[in-house]
Amino acid sequence: MNEFEDRLCSLRLEIDDATRDRQLTAIRRELATHRRRLPRRRLVIALVTALMVLQVGVVWAAESALPGDPLYGIKTAYEAPRSLFDPDIRLRHRLEEAERLAESAPTGQVRTRSVQELLDAASDLTTPESDADLRRRLERLRRETATSTTTPAEREDAGEPPETTDGPTRDTTRSSTVDSTTTTTEAGRSTTTSTVGTRTTTTEGR
């Protein structure tokens, strides 16, 4: 055996019961403190995670919002940070909105104006670096929109076939000139009132 082993073992310390009890009491108090803190931390983590998931969900739902929809403001608010990664995001959104409105609304002044505003906004956002496909779609929709805003008579004069409207129509009156036209849209139905001279005609469509 090493010369020190036997002699140094006398330096061993045995913790007596009183010391052990005192130490374990302090240890239990510390353990209890940390066990209490733990659920709060987990709750905070769970809340933060839930808020992040909710935010992502709202942004995702807002993606399909159209002007006038409740989430449209959120959609446009997130375009600025997203434009860092996708410079054409605003152009793409205005164009998609214009395309969807052009498909869903019947021919008429209000639809055209709403689509026209979006097309104008999209045009303002177009740069030489913009995606070529987006620019093509924009041009195509501009042409289609321009066609639908001309009167049937103007189109006949231009040699185009007469226009047909979707959905049931109560009354239609063709005239060669239109002094004024107003269209109101309500619950997906539009009513166009055209005045020619002293004659007023009302057309309903979907």
Added chain:
Amino acid sequence: MDGVRERSDEAFAAVHRVVASDLASFANGMLRDRHAAEDAVQQAFLELARSAGRFRGDGRALIAWLYRTVRCRCLDEVRRRRRHPEVPVTVLPEPVDDHPGFDPDLAEALGRLSPKDRELIVLRYVVGLDGEEMAQVTGRTRGAVYAALDRAEDRLRKLMTEVTP
């Protein structure tokens, strides 16, 4: 180990029963002060209670961690005593005439060793750790530990000739 990570009272009590006296012996060998040694052990267990949830390792790793924590506290105390020298306290683990093995000359010589030499001697001959365990506690390789232990033993023998009347 799961019980320790979950901060179970029973798990901590079990670990304390197994290792607290060895830790106290180590600290006592370093500080030659029973109360300071017991304090160092308690602080190590309180630190474990605070960080138990993050502990990754088995039982051996846990014990090595406890020794390292006690060691840090002892070295801090030794440094503090050097900055503020006071009359060194040699608290006998037990009354001399009741403890036949106690050697005051050896204890005195041990006290004169540097903290790094002293910790190796205490870990090896007071606590009874092997080379691998000492390496985990001190952060050295096993070979370095044995080489340093040899040097510490030589210095202790030399000091013994100085203190022995």
